Amino acid sequence: MTLVFVETDESGQVALTSAEALTFARTNADVFAGSVLEAAVIGTLSESAHSQLAALGVDRIHHLESADLEAYSATAWAQALVDIAPETGAVLASGTPRGMELMTHVAVRTGERMAANVVAADEEGLLRQVLGGAAFERLQLGGDLQVLTLAGHACNPEETTPTTPEILSHSPESAAEDLRTRVVRTEVETAADNDTAGLTQARAVVGAGRGVGSENGFGEVLELVDHLGGALGVSRVVTGLGWRPHSEQVGQTGSRITPDVYIACGISGAIQHMAGIEGAKTLIAINTDEESTMVQRADYAIIGDLHEVVGAVNEEIRSRRG
Template identity: 80%
Template sequence: MTLVYVETDENAQVQLTSAEAITFARTNADVLAATTPTQLPGGGPDTSREVAGPPSGSSGSGGLGGGVEVAVIGPLSNDCVDELTRLGVDTIHHLEHTDLEAYSAAAWAQALVDIAPETGTVMASGTPRGMELMAHVAVRTGERMAANVVAADDGGLLRQVLGGAAFERLQLGGDLQVLTIAGHACNPQETTPTSPEIVSHSPAAAADDLRTRVVRTEVETADDTDTSGLTQARAVVGAGRGVGSENGFGEVLELVDHLGGALGASRVVTGLGWRPHAEQVGQTGSRITPDVYIACGISGAVQHMAGVEGAKTIIAINTDEESTMVQRADYAIIGDLHEVVGAVNEEIRNRRG
């Protein structure tokens, strides 16, 4: 069995990356379910790992199987259930308790461990929260963890490393696989709607697990450093020094709006103060994995390329046909970005009437 931790937003809606993780789990169910207990030198299965028993009311899920179950911590909306149904989920574990109202990595991870199968897979999307929770789950179950997995087959797991510049194939072994799935490793795919069983849990947390938790949240402002919109966007338009000035982003921002995407910036742009650091793409900024990355006036420094290696398609707009970005792009347009992007925007406006 595979258990997927589902992140929800402030409206209790399923996050895009969690929908991707569920799709990954469902489409790779047979491979993920093939985990077998580690063999000790004596030939018997390793039963030394202890897993806390399920809380009262739990289905006690465990054992080998190809089903996909999910865990939602906090409010469970009807819209969330409907989407999980369309994503082909078999069981929804709803965990809700006053101890879990504020995010606490240790407490939330233990709640997941309590309902995890003894053999199979526990996984989450590769967001900061998903990474933190799965790391805690791995430690508490005594299992290994693979981060940023992009594929699974009979040969093992394939994960991206070095910001997507290289891939590593590995086999975790052990009884339980603990994974995070790289953002946009697959597209969310709805399937024949299921009729998932909803199992409610009310797990209290140990005092030690609540020593570190969120005590206050604040509304974001333009100067905050949240990058979730950039890292989850399917289309990113990058802007470099070629925009010319702090006031040269008009055409680029219009294109972002047309695509329903996000704006990314080079280190030079943020260093000059033209855009906030939260929009910086690169080794010292955000590493992105959109379906399409449109680089406008960006030469393609090494640190920037490290941040966009995960993009499925790169389109470069630049006056320098010898620039690294142009040479590495899937498609390139040689010309002034203001003229090119302006013409693209005009064409989109005309086609939309």
């Protein structure tokens, strides 16, 4: 059996990263010795989430809801997962901050090893990202239960023949010591600080780095974003300089993206940034330095000043659209 911890958003929808984890678990059922796919949802289980889980091939849904679990507590939530975890098979979550924290506690409480940022699995073991995605490590966890997190966008979520999931309701009571640390207050972020969905789900992303020159140098890039109906992604140095908000940052400490096309404008290609764009299907670089990592890794590269190149592209698009 494979148990997947599922995160949902404020509207009750299954998070994209959790849909990826479910797809990964389903398509690697033979590796985890578990033909039964189970999902664990803590808190509200909406009709929409139920339908999504069915479409993703879930056989059984564990719905955990109690007063002790209303506020997030890593230790209490992890113990609730341990209580329903299989003796053999796998327990996994997406590699979000919450997923990583919970799987760490699950591993400790079950006495099992844990693998983080897994990208593939086969009969030889697990493959995971290390060094910010600059290298990969092959490992075998051993033991009867494998505990792991899936790297963001390591696979595309894919629906299958809808199932009719059995729903098992649980009302766990947590030990007092497991409730010593929990969320006591949540502050709502502004839209500018919290709106990363557009970036992570965009099919076209235009990236901007130090090469834009200044806080006021994004004009041409933003116009191209408009033309493509895409999203703007920036490097860490750009947010570090205060030119753009952190929600737009792409990379190891920002968002990991999987667009059909990523156009990197004035970005040299630091390891941390490359880790965030490795899922891009086509990479186009615009840079004055033909020796930069971004240019060397790109499918297509244009050597030149980004303002001139992007400006010319925008002008051509406007001309063709009349």
